[in-house]
Amino acid sequence: MLGCWRAASAVAAGSGRWAGCVRGRRLSMAKSKFEYVRDFEADDTCLPNCWIVVRLDGRNFHRFSEQHEFKKPNDDRALHLMTKCAQTVMQELEDIAIAYGQSDEYSFVFKKNSRWFKRRASKFMTHVVSQFASSYVFYWKDYFKDQQLLYPPGFDGRIVLYPSNQNLKDYLSWRQADCHINNLYNTVFWMLVQRSGLTPVQAQDRLQGTLAGDKNEILFSEFNINYNNEPLMYRKGTVLIWQKINEVMTKKIKLPKETEEKEVEVTRTRTKVVPLHCDIIGDQFWEEYPEILAEDS
Numbered sequence: 001m002l003g004c005w006r007a008a009s010a011v012a013a014g015s016g017r018w019a020g021c022v023r024g025r026r027l028s029m030a031k032s033k034f035e036y037v038r039d040f041e042a043d044d045t046c047l048p049n050c051w052i053v054v055r056l057d058g059r060n061f062h063r064f065s066e067q068h069e070f071k072k073p074n075d076d077r078a079l080h081l082m083t084k085c086a087q088t089v090m091q092e093l094e095d096i097a098i099a100y101g102q103s104d105e106y107s108f109v110f111k112k113n114s115r116w117f118k119r120r121a122s123k124f125m126t127h128v129v130s131q132f133a134s135s136y137v138f139y140w141k142d143y144f145k146d147q148q149l150l151y152p153p154g155f156d157g158r159i160v161l162y163p164s165n166q167n168l169k170d171y172l173s174w175r176q177a178d179c180h181i182n183n184l185y186n187t188v189f190w191m192l193v194q195r196s197g198l199t200p201v202q203a204q205d206r207l208q209g210t211l212a213g214d215k216n217e218i219l220f221s222e223f224n225i226n227y228n229n230e231p232l233m234y235r236k237g238t239v240l241i242w243q244k245i246n247e248v249m250t251k252k253i254k255l256p257k258e259t260e261e262k263e264v265e266v267t268r269t270r271t272k273v274v275p276l277h278c279d280i281i282g283d284q285f286w287e288e289y290p291e292i293l294a295e296d297s
Helices: 002-009 033-040 061-067 076-092 121-138 165-194 200-207 212-223 232-236 284-288
Strands: 051-059 096-102 105-110 154-162 238-253 262-276
Touching: 051 061, 051 121, 051 165, 076 096, 076 105, 076 121, 076 238, 076 262, 096 165, 105 121, 105 165, 121 154, 154 165, 165 200, 165 212, 165 232, 232 238
Parallel strands: none
Antiparallel strands: 051 105, 051 154, 096 105, 096 238, 238 262
């Protein structure tokens, strides 16, 4: 009541208009002479009928990974933490149709017909990046149990619009191809450093000008590693999609004519964010999950 009384008894600065409320509801919005500054806000509404992609990247994660002693070339803890953060983002912003992540980056694809935040680009980007960054700090100890977080990580973001389904598929294919290229290089590079004793500069010189076939040959002939047998999470990255999952739960119920409650198993269907490690460049994935690109999904 105090707030209502103050609102009803105060005159908005410079306007002479009263602002009141009834049972907690404001009757009129007080305006001031300073409100003109809103005219300087840029219109950043995303074009209609376009897939909205928000991609975030870790800021200075090369330094961050060194100071937090990430395992090379891949640290499962770090990759699983990134995925947990991405799942949290999708659960909070349910208009995301699919997400894809690798290394220190994640891409979130909002539906073409999404009306979230009135399709304002700044809202999409800031919500995704802030939710992801706060989740990274919040869940850190779940994955790095013996490693203290020395300082808060930073992430930058960007937004790109894709008008057609093929444009979107090509974008995701580009990110997965990038994952393969980078992981193959890093796998060979760190084998040369860790097992052959080369310095980072020497390993870099050794790999300069080599093709994918050359790198595969080095791995197999010198380290007996078949790159195709490396974990799919490293080679393909992580795809996050919505799937219906049957969960079996135990519930206490009281049956008719019974004096005591009994425990029974109940199956419930829930829609959850599920991680996949698979190829998304070919057609098989899109044929298996056509609902991702469906207009009414």
